Amino acid sequence: xxxxxFGVAQLDSVLGGGAPAGNAVLVAGxxxxxxxxxxxxxxxxxxxxxxDADLFDLYYGDLDSAAELPPxxxxxxxxxxxxxxxRELRYVMADEVVDAAVEGIEFTDLSTEYxxxxxxxxxxxxxxxxxxADLGGDDTRQDxxxxxxxxxxxxxxxxxxxxxxxxxxxxxxxxxxxxxxxxMLVRGLGKAAHSWGGLLLVLVNVDTIDDxxxxxxxxxxxxxxHFSWDSGGxxxxxxxxxxxxxxxxxxxxxxxxxxxxxxxxxxxLDISDVRKIR
Numbered sequence: 001x002x003x004x005x006f007g008v009a010q011l012d013s014v015l016g017g018g019a020p021a022g023n024a025v026l027v028a029g030x031x032x033x034x035x036x037x038x039x040x041x042x043x044x045x046x047x048x049x050x051x052d053a054d055l056f057d058l059y060y061g062d063l064d065s066a067a068e069l070p071p072x073x074x075x076x077x078x079x080x081x082x083x084x085x086x087r088e089l090r091y092v093m094a095d096e097v098v099d100a101a102v103e104g105i106e107f108t109d110l111s112t113e114y115x116x117x118x119x120x121x122x123x124x125x126x127x128x129x130x131x132x133a134d135l136g137g138d139d140t141r142q143d144x145x146x147x148x149x150x151x152x153x154x155x156x157x158x159x160x161x162x163x164x165x166x167x168x169x170x171x172x173x174x175x176x177x178x179x180x181x182x183x184m185l186v187r188g189l190g191k192a193a194h195s196w197g198g199l200l201l202v203l204v205n206v207d208t209i210d211d212x213x214x215x216x217x218x219x220x221x222x223x224x225x226h227f228s229w230d231s232g233g234x235x236x237x238x239x240x241x242x243x244x245x246x247x248x249x250x251x252x253x254x255x256x257x258x259x260x261x262x263x264x265x266x267x268x269l270d271i272s273d274v275r276k277i278r
Contacts, residue, residue, distance in 0.1 A: 004160060004199040005067045007045030008038065009060050010271045011260075017064035019223070021158075024186070024193040025245070026217055028204035029227030034238040034262050034269055038225065039162045039201055040092050041268030046160050047073040047104030048097060055100055059093075059267035070160040070198060074106045076151060077164045078114040078144065078172070082107035085164075094266035108151060113144040114172055144172050145181065152189075157196045165203035166217070179213065187220030218244050227262070238262045240271060 003017035012018045019025060029035030049056045049069050063069070075085060085107060089098045148163075155161065166186060169177050186202065193200050202221065206214055218224045223245030230239040241259045260271040 002068045003064070003066050004070055005046060005063060006038075006199075007042040007060070008268075008270055009045075012064060012067065014271075017067035019199050021068075021199065022194045022197045023222040023246075024189040024200040024202060026186075026204050026221045026224040027201050027227075028206050028214065028217075028224055030229060031205070031207055033229050034227040034240060034264075035203060035205075035225075036088075036164075037092050037264055037269040038227065038240075038262075039164065039203055040089050041270075042160065042201055043073050043075050043105055043162050044089060044093060044097060044101040044268060046070055047101040051104040052100040055097060059097060070158060072106060072155065072159040073104055074108060074155050074159060074161045075164065076108040076110065076148070076161065078110050078168045080164070081109040081111065092264060093268040097267065106155075110144055110147050110151075113147040114168070143176070144169065145177065145185065148185075152192070152196075152200075156193070156198055156200060159198045160201070161198065162201045163203060165205055167203075167205045167208050170208070183213070183216045183220065186217045190221045193222065222246050230261070238264075 002021050003012075003015070003019060004021055005012045005018035006015075027035045027039050045056070045060050046069060048059070049063075077085060080088075082102075086098065086102055089102070152161065166182060169182050169185070170179055171177060189200055189202065204214070204217060206226075209217075221244075224243040225245075226241045226243050228239055228241070230237050238261070239259055240262050243258075262269055263272050264270075
């Protein structure tokens with residue numbers, strides 16, 4: 001079975017190349033625990049492989065023989081434009097990596113659809129002063145879930161797509177998007193991903209939902225990478241737990257490793273090869 005690399009070198013090595021094609025994977029975590037850094041690294045490294053082979057070899061290494069790079073890398077955000085995402089990428093990895101990687105990442109900003117029914121001033125997310133002409137176009141507005149669906153239908157097949165972040169949708173569109181809508185969306189993504197054949201990474205901020213809601217999202221997806229802070233001794237470390245991952249979890253359990261300590265270096269986030277926690 002072909003695999004799409006996560007772009008996180010040590011994890012891909014453990015998994016025999018990456019995730020099986022056709023999966024929607026939750027990348028869930030507490031603030032600052034590594035989930036967002038994982039998503040940034042996945043997008044950047046998969047893009048870097050196509051834009052600068054030498055840098056990719058330096059920061060990632062050799063691809064597994066079973067791994068197939070996605071033809072396209074997409075990063076979709078509901079609240080941030082390409083400039084902000086690029087700035088955040090530079091906090092995580094070396095400038096030379098980001099400079100090359102952004103050439104291979106297609107950024108999509110759904111801020112207009114996300115904020116348009118809210119009380120947020122239009123110029124905050126449109127980047128220009130509100131005018132009567134702007135207001136006159138309201139009858140053509142597209143809701144954020146429709147915009148997301150159309151984007152994925154057009155771009156997800158065979159590709160790597162990062163969705164940042166599905167928990168932002170709760171209460172979006174002036175409160176018209178409910179929790180039930182979000183849970184059903186994730187279930188739909190899990191089903192559609194099987195036919196699309198690519199890899200969907202769906203960011204989840206666990207600080208904004210409870211355990212029951214996280215369980216609903218996990219039940220609708222193919223797998224969950226859960227990032228959290230682990231306090232042990234005198235230091236605080238980021239850890240990643242692989243949960244509910246069809247076709248992957250059994251392989252990890254055979255090797256007695258389902259929880260990893262993570263680290264961030266100039267090539268982005270990686271799992272530590274120093275300590276594997278059972």
